[in-house]
Every structure is written in structure tokens, then in C-alpha cells.
Amino acid sequence: MKVDEETSAATRVSLHALSATRVTVAYDGDDVVHDASVTLRAGEVAALVGPNGSGKSTLLRTLARLQKPRTATLTIDGDTDGFALSPREFSRRVALLTQGRPTPSGLTVRDLVEFGRYPHRGRWGGADPGGRAAVDRALAMTGVTELADRGAENLSGGQLQRVWLAGCLAQETGVLLLDEPTTYLDLRYQVELLDLIRDLTDIHGIAVGVVLHDLDQAAAVADRIMLLKAGRIIADGSPEDVLTAERLTDTYGIRIEISHDPLTGRLRTRAIGRHHTRSERPGTTS
Numbered sequence: 001m002k003v004d005e006e007t008s009a010a011t012r013v014s015l016h017a018l019s020a021t022r023v024t025v026a027y028d029g030d031d032v033v034h035d036a037s038v039t040l041r042a043g044e045v046a047a048l049v050g051p052n053g054s055g056k057s058t059l060l061r062t063l064a065r066l067q068k069p070r071t072a073t074l075t076i077d078g079d080t081d082g083f084a085l086s087p088r089e090f091s092r093r094v095a096l097l098t099q100g101r102p103t104p105s106g107l108t109v110r111d112l113v114e115f116g117r118y119p120h121r122g123r124w125g126g127a128d129p130g131g132r133a134a135v136d137r138a139l140a141m142t143g144v145t146e147l148a149d150r151g152a153e154n155l156s157g158g159q160l161q162r163v164w165l166a167g168c169l170a171q172e173t174g175v176l177l178l179d180e181p182t183t184y185l186d187l188r189y190q191v192e193l194l195d196l197i198r199d200l201t202d203i204h205g206i207a208v209g210v211v212l213h214d215l216d217q218a219a220a221v222a223d224r225i226m227l228l229k230a231g232r233i234i235a236d237g238s239p240e241d242v243l244t245a246e247r248l249t250d251t252y253g254i255r256i257e258i259s260h261d262p263l264t265g266r267l268r269t270r271a272i273g274r275h276h277t278r279s280e281r282p283g284t285t286s
Helices: 006-010 056-063 087-091 109-120 132-143 155-170 187-201 215-221 244-250
Strands: 018-027 029-041 044-050 071-076 094-097 175-179 208-211 224-229 232-237 257-261 268-269
Touching: 018 056, 029 044, 029 208, 044 056, 044 215, 056 094, 056 208, 071 187, 071 268, 087 094, 087 109, 094 257, 109 132, 109 155, 132 155, 132 215, 155 175, 155 187, 155 232, 187 208, 187 215, 215 268, 224 244, 232 244, 244 257
Parallel strands: 044 208, 044 224, 094 175, 175 208
Antiparallel strands: 018 029, 018 071, 224 232, 257 268
């Protein structure tokens, strides 16, 4: 999953950015996201983290216009009314990798990735001169080129996740939204996907917003972290500023300790359960 730096200048997309202010979202009359403001900057990874039910995915889906807010202002690349853009125009600027996509049958991997080109085709599925090259790049970037002719129903969960991501990359947008993208991936592909996210921002200038449960992954990949609790963004800043032991312990309701990896210097978190402090197992003697 390595981006070819020699071709990055040719494949670089325009540097879009997205911002949303005063976002409030309600389910059945109850607000689940409260007055949130989010800015995704070109060339930067912003991670949304927080406990289950804190509103991370709901907020991300609202930025992608899949969830209708009660109140919000959405600005995309200078267009101050992002909600007024046509679906096709919006999809040329923003791509979303959602959770829980169905497993398709009767389609090859290439077929699925080519779906990402729909905003660039004519109204009746007309010509897309750059489509083939964009699909080939997306397949290569996600490490699934060798699977291009395989039926999608024959893929593992991790392989299918990478194929869906390839479809988002084939869309060639300036903003990429990812909802728990490391789900179903083994350790190798988790690490390679996080590396790919950094390549997309550092080389191509894409603005990435990503929901992650793993706090260490968020600390490793993100320039900024937004920490949510009960539908509110309670902290927004660098990993070092946001992921403090006191704040995380209060947010997650469990003791969390902070340290730094001696090899990389990166921040690491550790949740302390009831059995983590035992000096010896029951029934053993020193």
C-alpha cells in the first residue's frame, strides 16, 4: 500500500477542505450530537475518538450528508452552502467509507472499484477518460491489484474492506471520510492502511477525517484529535494535548494511563482493568 511518489504530482487532486459549524443532530426528537464544529484541512488527518454512543459516526455521516442535521452550516472548498451542492458535485469533492457495507455477488473487484468513478461519468454513464488509470492507481494503493478479476463474494472481510477503500480512492476527491477503516483488518493491513492515510495527506494533500476506536492508532496517524463524549466535542487539538490520562479516564469511565513508546516516541494508552494490577495469579506462591 505505498503511494508512488514519482507520480504524485500527476495524480494530485485539488486541495479541498471541509468545515461544519453548529452541528446538532437528533434521533426521535433527542439530540445525539450537540453544537459540534469540525474543520478538515488539506494535508491533515483529523481523528474522531470517544466511547461507544458518543456520536462519532453520526457526526461523520452528517459531514458526508448521509445524516440530516437539525442545524448545521457546511462549507466545502469555499462553497458556503455545502448542503446545496448536487449529489454528483458533492461526490466529486467528498468520499466516505462507511461501516457494514454488504458483500456483493456477481461482481469482480474491479467492478466494485469502478463504482467510485460514477461522479466523473456523464449523466447516462458516458465517457470517463481518466477512469481506467484512476482505478488502477486505487487498486495498487490498497494492495488489491492481484484480486482485480476475482469475484467479490470470494473475498475475506479484510480484503473486501480494502476494496471498498479502493473505490473511495478511485473517486479522486479532496476530502476523504473513513468510519472505523481498520475494522476486519489483521495487524499488517491495519498498519499499512494507517501508512496509506498518511501518504494521502502528506503526498496528495487530501483532507482526511477518520473515526477510530483504537486510541494508539489515532495518536499514531492523526495531526489532530477530536474527543467526543455524550455527543459533544470536549477537546480538539494535537494527540499530546487531547489524550491526557485525566481526560481519558473521565471520558471512558475507566482508569487510563499514558506513556510513550521508547522506540518511536509516540503516545501510548493503557486501560487498567481489575485484573491488570495483580502481582500473582490465584493459587500461586512466590
